[in-house]
Amino acid sequence: MLGAVNRVLLGIVGLVLVALGGSVLAIGLGAPAPSWWLHDGRDDVLLNEAERTRWRDEGWWWPVVIAVLAVLVLLALWWLVAVLRRRRLTEVVIDTGDDEEASLRGRALEQALAEEAGHLDGVEQAHVVLTGRRGTPRARVLLLLDPRVDPSTALTTLTEGPLTHVRTSAGLPALPTETHLKTQKHPPERVT
The missing domain is CATH 3.30.70.1350 (Cation efflux protein, cytoplasmic domain)
Structure with missing residues (x-):
């Protein structure tokens, strides 16, 4: 059961990363941006100065960022332990x-x-x-x-x-x- 879930999750993560990475690469090489893409052109950056510093002065911003990253690290460690753990033969x-x-x-x-x-x-x-x-x-x-x-x-x-x-x-x-x-x-x- 866990093997199937592992394959599905890896497949979904892989497809998302390939779609995003391929889109960034295609736009960087001059292809027209898809309608769902966040930015318009080849010279557009993913995060401009205003977007990067928008929430920096808010008191809740850094605790939320740290909490989300901590949850992601814990989920990744749980996944790694689940994959590496020896299974009993049913x-x-x-x-x-x-x-x-x-x-x-x-x-x-x-x-x-x-x-x-x-x-x-x-x-x-x-x-x-x-x-x-x-x-x-x-x-x-x-x-x-x-x-x-x-x-x-x-x-x-x-x-x-x-x-x-x-x-x-x-x-x-x-x-x-x-x-x-x-x-x-x-x-x-x-x-x-």
């Missing part, structure tokens, strides 16, 4: 083997993988997020380990167990996985 497309496809909810696959990984020895908590594309998902796994567990053993067990089960049960040729291991910190015990 569904995974599975080849059923009979030239048909089935879709599996991404949250269901995340939950199944997290639940199975959470039952591994030494894993106190597991969190899974699927990213990527519908046909080629990627997994990000966070395992919270008991302090007494060897991280390499936990990683091997995760790879050979839950990740292999999910990949084979979903019929995925590969499931690239980024795994983060953290150790659960227990408060120190007082010895008397």
Whole structure:
């Protein structure tokens, strides 16, 4: 949804900028000004001295200009964060083997993988997020380990167990996985 909105907004902004820039360029090169254009001729400036200094002495002018620019900057930053933010995969497309496809909810696959990984020895908590594309998902796994567990053993067990089960049960040729291991910190015990 956000991708479509992003494309539409970029298209509209692009068309407006091309129309205005093309008009300025055409008029600057000697073409007649369109009827909707603000100025008449080639030697006309976009903002003359009177237009640039018209509101300068008004008390409300600069706060309004600063507020509008601040809102535009915040909207641009929001848009940038929305575009760069990694998305969760809503569904995974599975080849059923009979030239048909089935879709599996991404949250269901995340939950199944997290639940199975959470039952591994030494894993106190597991969190899974699927990213990527519908046909080629990627997994990000966070395992919270008991302090007494060897991280390499936990990683091997995760790879050979839950990740292999999910990949084979979903019929995925590969499931690239980024795994983060953290150790659960227990408060120190007082010895008397």
